[in-house]
Amino acid sequence: xxxxxxENLEKxxxxxxxxxxxxxxxxxxxxxxxxxxxxVLGPSGCGKTTVLNTxxxxxxxxxxxxxxxxxxxxxxxxxxxxxxxxHALFPWKTVLGNVVFGxxxxxxxxxxxxxxxxxxxxxxxxxxFENRYPHExxxxxxxxxxxxxxxxxxxxxxxxxxxxxxxxxxTRRRLQEDLTRIFEERRPTVFFVTHDIDEAVFLSDRVVxxxxxxxxxxxxxxxxxxRPRSWRTAVDDPGFRExxxxxxxxxxxxADRGQESGDRGPGDDGGGTDAG
Amino acid sequence: MVPLTGNTGTxxxxxxxxxxxxxxxxxxxxxxxxxxLHRRVRLRLTRSPxxxxxxxxxxxxxLWWALAESGLFPQSFFVGPDRVVLEFLDLIRKGVLPxxxxxxxxxxxxxxxxxxxxxxxxxxxxxxxxxxxxxxxPILLFFQAIADIAWLPIVIVWFGFSLTAVxxxxxxxxxxxxxxxxxxxVEQVPKELIRAARSLGAGRVRVFFEVILPGALxxxxxxxxxxxxxxxxxxxxxxxxxxTSGIGFMMFDARRVGDVSQVFLGMVVLGVLWYMLDALVLxxxxxxxxxxxxxxxxMEGDG
Numbered sequence: 001x002x003x004x005x006x007e008n009l010e011k012x013x014x015x016x017x018x019x020x021x022x023x024x025x026x027x028x029x030x031x032x033x034x035x036x037x038x039x040v041l042g043p044s045g046c047g048k049t050t051v052l053n054t055x056x057x058x059x060x061x062x063x064x065x066x067x068x069x070x071x072x073x074x075x076x077x078x079x080x081x082x083x084x085x086x087h088a089l090f091p092w093k094t095v096l097g098n099v100v101f102g103x104x105x106x107x108x109x110x111x112x113x114x115x116x117x118x119x120x121x122x123x124x125x126x127x128x129f130e131n132r133y134p135h136e137x138x139x140x141x142x143x144x145x146x147x148x149x150x151x152x153x154x155x156x157x158x159x160x161x162x163x164x165x166x167x168x169x170x171t172r173r174r175l176q177e178d179l180t181r182i183f184e185e186r187r188p189t190v191f192f193v194t195h196d197i198d199e200a201v202f203l204s205d206r207v208v209x210x211x212x213x214x215x216x217x218x219x220x221x222x223x224x225x226x227r228p229r230s231w232r233t234a235v236d237d238p239g240f241r242e243x244x245x246x247x248x249x250x251x252x253x254x255a256d257r258g259q260e261s262g263d264r265g266p267g268d269d270g271g272g273t274d275a276g
Numbered sequence: 277m278v279p280l281t282g283n284t285g286t287x288x289x290x291x292x293x294x295x296x297x298x299x300x301x302x303x304x305x306x307x308x309x310x311x312x313l314h315r316r317v318r319l320r321l322t323r324s325p326x327x328x329x330x331x332x333x334x335x336x337x338x339l340w341w342a343l344a345e346s347g348l349f350p351q352s353f354f355v356g357p358d359r360v361v362l363e364f365l366d367l368i369r370k371g372v373l374p375x376x377x378x379x380x381x382x383x384x385x386x387x388x389x390x391x392x393x394x395x396x397x398x399x400x401x402x403x404x405x406x407x408x409x410x411x412x413x414p415i416l417l418f419f420q421a422i423a424d425i426a427w428l429p430i431v432i433v434w435f436g437f438s439l440t441a442v443x444x445x446x447x448x449x450x451x452x453x454x455x456x457x458x459x460x461x462v463e464q465v466p467k468e469l470i471r472a473a474r475s476l477g478a479g480r481v482r483v484f485f486e487v488i489l490p491g492a493l494x495x496x497x498x499x500x501x502x503x504x505x506x507x508x509x510x511x512x513x514x515x516x517x518x519x520t521s522g523i524g525f526m527m528f529d530a531r532r533v534g535d536v537s538q539v540f541l542g543m544v545v546l547g548v549l550w551y552m553l554d555a556l557v558l559x560x561x562x563x564x565x566x567x568x569x570x571x572x573x574x575m576e577g578d579g
Contacts, residue, residue, distance in 0.1 A: 058471055078477030088468040091569040092490040101486075105477035135570025153476055 003189040004032040004055065004157050009064035011050055024050045026214030028064075032157065035187040039200035041247065042210030043255060051215075052161050052193045056082050069156050078102055081150030083160040087142040089134040095121065095145055096130040102153030120152040121145075123182060140171040147179065151188060160192045164199065173231055176202055180229050197251070201225070201243050202234055209247055211254050219250055329555070355537045360544060363537040372526070377545070380522040383439060384511050387446025388504060395451040395503065396496070399458025403492075404484070409459065416455060424449040424510045428517055442514045449510040450503040457499025461492030494566045501558055508550055 011025040024047040032038045042048045053059040055066050057076035066073040068080060081102070082088075089098050096117050103113035121127050124144040134142055143163050150158050164172045176199060183190060183203075194200050200207045204223050211218040224239050234240045311319070321327055337357055343349075344356030367373035402409050402416075424445050435441040465488050473487045515524025523542050530538030566572045 056471070056475055058474075076471065076474035078475065080475055082472065082475045084468050084472060086466075086468055088466070088472040090469060090472075090487070090490075091571050092493070092565070101473070101478075102476035105473075105482060133569055149476070159475075 001034045002031045003034040003036075003069060004191060005065075005067045006030055006051070006055065007065050007067075009051065009054060009066065010062045011047065011054065011059065012062045023214035025054075025061075026216045028210070028215060028217055030208050030217055030220060032189055032191055034189050036206070037183055037190045037192065037204045038206050038208060039192040039194055039204040040208045040210060041194060041197060041200045041251075042215060043212050043251060044195055046210045046213050047215040048193045048195075048210055049161055051210075052082075052159050052191065055157070055191060056080050056159055078105065078153055079156040081153050081155035081158050083143070083146045083150055083158065083163045085162045085165050087134070087139075087146045087163075089142060089145055089149070091134050093133075094130065095126060095132050095134070095137070098134065098145055099149050099152050101149060106153075116152055117148075120148040123151070123185070124148040125178065138171075139167050140175055143167065143175060144178070147182070151182070151186065155188075157189045157191050160190060162194055163192075165194070165196075172199075177230055179203060180227075184228050197244050197247050201240060201247065202229060202231070207243075207247060209250050218254060221247055221250075352534065352536060355540055359537045360540045363541045364544075367538070367541070373541075373545075376522050376526050377549075380511060380515065380524070381549075383442045383515075383522065384446065384507060386439065386443045387507050387511065388450060390443060391447045391450030391454065391503060391507060392500070394447065395454030395499075396458065398451070399455040399496075399499075400462065400489075400492075402455060403459040403462035404488075416452060420452040420456070424506070425513050425517075428514065432518060437518050437520060441518050442511065445510050445514045446507045449506040453506060454496075454499045454503045457495050457502070458492060461495030461499070462488055464495055465491035490565075494571045497558075497562055497566060501554075504553070504558070505550070508546075508553075512546060 007029050009025055009028040010023075013022045013024055014020070015022060028051055030038075040048045040051060050059060054061050055068075055073065057073055057080065073080070090101065093101065096114065099117040099120055100108075100113040103116060108116075118127070118130065121130065124147055126141060126144055126148065129137065129141070134145065137145065146163065147158075147160075164175050167175065180203060182188075190203075192200070192203060201223055202225075207221045207223060209218045209221060210216070221243060223243055225234065225237060225243075322331075341356050341358070344354055344359075348354075364373070402412050427445055427448055428441075431441045431444050435444065469487050469491060470483055473483050478486060511522075512524035512527075515522040516528045519525030519528070523545055527539050527542035530536075530542070562572075
């Protein structure tokens with residue numbers, strides 16, 4: 001079953017100062033199957049975060065539709081939980097308070113939601129930190145909490161917006177391995193935005209490669225890497241390296257083409273959530 | 277307390293999968309030795325709350341006393357702390373000071389109470405509704421510019437020399453800075469937090485109570501603090517002009533009869549009261565909320 005369908009998505013921004021129109025997303029269509037991990041990859045400023053923000057309901061598309069579980073998406077909702085690059089945890093809530101936030105909004109009873117909250121904290125390796133506040137956690141732990149907060153809500157799709165981009169390289173690897181383990185255990189549907197090719201290939205079942213702005217789907221690459229995955233085996237896997245090289249090639253060709261056709265306007269994802 | 281021996285550096289960074297391996301191995305290389313006695317004594321002393329509260333005043337009072345004793349100024353102009361303490365005991369015994377203090381605090385309580393009651397909701401309304409803000413903002417700035425004391429003449433015409441007049445002035449001084457800081461606080465709430473709450477299933481009302489209200493708290497707390505400070509000053513000013521009782525009245529009345537020590541006493545009382553209000557109400561509130569949550573850096577902590 002297809003959990004998320006994006007059809008002919010287009011987004012045009014009007015520059016409020018000059019009045020110029022900037023086409024952020026040209027024409028993007030693809031789907032994410034239930035229990036599938038799909039990454040969206042593209043050069044910076046290609047509008048991939050805008051695609052995510054549209055799916056999340058933060059940004060309205062100019063044309064085209066996004067549907068989740070067969071229903072068209074409008075405003076943000078609990079069926080599409082978001083893990084943000086800047087973690088966006090509630091600083092005034094404890095770790096447990098953050099995890100159960102969604103369940104509380106749903107009206108789940110205290111005992112049940114705390115039980116489920118603890119279960120998800122355990123899953124992401126944060127058991128024992130229930131009563132800490134987010135500022136007392138390390139960057140990696142904050143992102144784990146961000147993931148737990150979304151998963152505890154059991155959304156139809158988990159949207160992840162470059163969640164590991166502002167984390168140091170070693171911790172990032174560990175987080176990627178943990179995310180893979182969690183994915184393999186629970187099989188949530190994941191829509192993951194990144195600019196890191198290795199990360200996209202390592203985590204995903206399929207990688208959607210976007211072109212430069214105005215973005216279109218350049219190619220969808222299927223990753224044939226056996227699960228369970230770990231970095232130690234992945235780096236030696238010829239299939240992994242081949243896929244990385246192929247995507248690298250796709251992006252390089254696109255970058256050359258982009259340079260020939262000149263500058264296409266301000267190089268920002270436009271959604272405003274890029275800053276970490 | 278001062279950790280003397282043992283490794284207390286394991287802190288909160290040890291996840292099972294240890295995001296903090298680098299730091300842990302760094303700490304293992306540091307050998308801990310007990311600090312020498314004089315340093316321990318100094319640390320113990322400088323960290324005690326009484327020392328931290330009263331310590332900074334010791335040189336100030338000493339200087340004051342020395343200046344008074346030096347005979348540089350005549351006694352009718354400048355009195356030492358000893359005279360002020362005697363005056364304090366005398367006025368307590370006569371019951372004048374407690375009575376005046378009670379009057380002042382009652383006025384302040386009324387003024388602050390109404391000020392918060394009006395300022396907070398108005399601030400949040402202005403902050404939340406974009407159209408309202410556009411309409412109200414210039415008016416806010418206009419009225420903020422009219423000093424509280426500048427209202428006294430007309431307020432006395434309207435309300436006479438009454439509690440209402442004083443309350444009006446205090447409310448006036450509190451409301452505008454409070455509203456401005458509430459608006460600033462709401463604007464400071466990161467957009468991502470609101471988005472996060474929305475995509476976790478919070479509706480607009482829940483977003484307000486769960487995200488915007490606590491998110492604006494650091495700025496609101498600052499606003500309450502400044503508002504109270506302004507109100508406190510306005511109270512004394514109003515009492516000097518309108519008053520028939522109160523600390524401000526006491527000081528001005530004492531000046532009339534040439535009792536400098538009472539004037540000094542009044543000034544000390546004002547300072548001490550504000551300090552107590554801060555130490556007993558404002559600071560604990562901030563420690564329990566915005567500092568606990570790491571939303572502002574605490575003044576005493578290591579951040």
